[in-house]
Amino acid sequence: MTKLRLAIVGAGPAGIYAADILLKAERNFDVSIDLFDHLPAPYGLVRYGVAPDHPRIKGIITALRDVLDRGDIRLFGNVRYGTDITLDDLKKHYNAVIFATGAVxxxxxxxxxxxxxxxxxxxxxxxxxxxxxxxxxxxxxxxxxxxxxxxxxxxxxxxxxxxxxxxxxxxxxxxxxxxxxxxxxxxxxxxxxxxxxxxxxxxxxxxxxxxxxxxxxxxxxxxxxxxxxxxxxxxxxxxxxxxxxxxxxxxxxxxxxxxxxxxxxxxxxxxxxxxxxxxxxxxxxxxxxxxxxxxxxxxxxxxxxxxxxxxxIYRAVGYYGSSLPGIPFDKKRGVIPNREGQVLWKGEPGFESSTASQQMYGVYATGWIKRGPVGLIGHTKSDAMETVRHLINDVGNWWRPESPSEESILELLDERGVAYTDLDGWHRLDQHELALGAEQGRVRVKVVPRHEMVEISRAQVPAEL
Missing domain, CATH: 3.50.50.60 (FAD/NAD(P)-binding domain)
Known part of the structure; x- marks a missing residue:
């Protein structure tokens, strides 16, 4: 039986929904998913792009947490694509990658x-x-x-x-x-x-x-x-x-x-x-x-x-996506050129154009980096469904990694000295922030400095109040 080793870059709603939809989809192969994010904590713009006085956002976070807490998706936080891992690394260890890096x-x-x-x-x-x-x-x-x-x-x-x-x-x-x-x-x-x-x-x-x-x-x-x-x-x-x-x-x-x-x-x-x-x-x-x-x-x-x-003066006239090393980018729209989530190129990674026509096999996009910064959660889910459908149907064009074992990516990150965080680490940080809030009669107090987030997540310092 074929097994899909999938990397998803971006642990916000778009990336998490894509992982969840793929795991629930009808398919004739096994799936193993690793979710990467440059931040030590997941949830992307739901955690860092919505005003704190919006209680309804808690419902979205609850749904995302339920997906991660099932235990069938691995989370790697504090890992920067293009620095800590590259496109060549992904090709070596995975069959495909979905970019869900949003627009920030x-x-x-x-x-x-x-x-x-x-x-x-x-x-x-x-x-x-x-x-x-x-x-x-x-x-x-x-x-x-x-x-x-x-x-x-x-x-x-x-x-x-x-x-x-x-x-x-x-x-x-x-x-x-x-x-x-x-x-x-x-x-x-x-x-x-x-x-x-x-x-x-x-x-x-x-x-x-x-x-x-x-x-x-x-x-x-x-x-x-x-x-x-x-x-x-x-x-x-x-x-x-x-x-x-x-x-x-x-x-x-x-x-x-x-x-x-x-x-x-x-x-x-x-x-x-x-x-x-x-x-x-x-x-x-x-x-x-x-x-x-x-x-x-x-x-x-x-x-x-x-x-x-x-x-x-504050300009709030829209968001714009960021280019990614080795991945085509449409500078005019601020998105990865794609056809229903299948990334398109002209044969040269890193080109900047909106006139791509050829599929870049093994590379997909979902969320705002795919469609631009418009639409709400419902759009993000339908976006992910479209991308995942093509990923499943493209089985014949997946990469053939030379080192696809789940342990190999851990070895790579450790070898490079990447202080990555995982799902257990997020739980530690989450509990720490909730405890800080409880001490002040509040729901949560966020830990802000990156190094403190990483240290608490990796249990390198006591998570004490």
Whole structure:
């Protein structure tokens, strides 16, 4: 009987779902799966890309944990693809690899002044307040007035965390350094800008409602943004999600404001034009063009330019994938070129093009690195099913490794001195963080420094409080 030795690079939802789907799939061969991640802990953006005050994320983590805890998938954390293991290593020890490395960097916003001091990518800020081990422990929170560019869930997460009082985050797993940074923030006003109107936003009703529950924060909306055209009215009438969003926003229009110490302003029909300099190389203002409905669900510029004084700006206009050594990469889209998860190339590893046509046998992709940074968990599951289906059908084109034993990869990592973490190590770290939280009357307190995560996971120091 044929046996598939599979490596999956990326232990976030995309990688874990792919492993789970393959193990449950109808097939006529055995499967052995090793899951690799550059971080010492699993779960990817569920652990490091979602605001800590989202309790519903716990349900996703529970589902992912249940998959890993079955015991039929090996986990190798703190292993960097391209450094600790290479494509040649994978070919030597496995029949195939699925890349599920996601998209963790900020997409660019090409407007003048975006490079000024005080201009930040939202993804990096999210990594900071989520305790990512590879982000500095401090963050410059010195602005009283802040702009956030974008109308998706990440924009709302960033805006909410900036506007929310730090003490209201204490029940969450927010790290101590993040609490201290937010506690000292002098912010009074957070401005959120979207190019289109209220009926074209990309955030979900749940995210929006959470803004209205903030303590001592006024939500400011502007009547001029609600002069809908026929296309907008049709969207409200035909789409339940748009209907709810419109209802929430219109309720906020009736709210009394002016008593809170902080304000969160929602600006629609605002196309970014320029970040202005305060004269010292620092962000001083944000210019935008007022847009208007075009009658077909889009917008057109009006020529009217407005400016809001700010001291910091966060771009939340999307994520962008990272290229991987030896693997083709489409620089325009920030993805691995593929056909339904089968990686495509022109015969030369590392080329940068979106015009690949030839299958790169043994190499697959799933998740955001496959399709781009769009879609939620449901999309990730269907994505993985598509990729796994091709992997199963490609049995005749799998690699033929010279050293496929499960022990051989352990020997390789040990030989190279890689301080990898495993599933038992994650359990140790998980219990340690839960215990830190219990001591403070909280659910969890994350361990942030990478070396501490590794030491606790590998039981190199007592996991004592």
């Amino acid at each position: 960097h900020d997409a660019d916003l090409a407007i003048p002044g975006i490079e000024l001091e005080g201009s930040y990518g939202a993804a990096r800020f999210v990594s900071w307040f989520d305790g990512h081990p590879d982000v500095p422990r401090t963050w410059p929170l010195e602005a009283k007035s802040v702009a956030v560019i974008g109308n998706g869930n990440v924009a709302l997460d960033v805006s909410r965390i900036l506007a929310k009082h730090a003490d209201d985050l204490l029940p969450t797993e927010i790290p101590a350094n993040v609490y201290e940074g937010l506690k000292a923030s002098p912010v009074t006003d957070v401005h959120v800008f979207g190019r289109r109107g209220p009926t074209s936003v990309k955030f979900t009703p749940l995210e929006l409602r959470e803004l209205g529950e903030l303590n001592d924060v006024d939500i400011i909306v502007h009547d001029e943004d609600f002069d809908y055209d026929d296309a907008a009215r049709a969207a409200v009438a035909s789409n339940k999600q748009v209907f709810v969003i419109d209802k929430v926003l219109n309720q906020w229009r009736k709210r009394e404001t002016g008593n809170a110490s902080r304000r969160l302003h929602l600006h629609f029909f605002a196309r970014p034009v320029e970040v202005t300099d305060d004269g010292n190389g620092h962000v001083g203002g944000f210019k935008y063009e007022r847009t208007a409905p075009d009658g077909q669900g889009g917008v057109v510029g009006t020529g009217e330019i407005r400016e809001v004084p700010i001291q910091a």
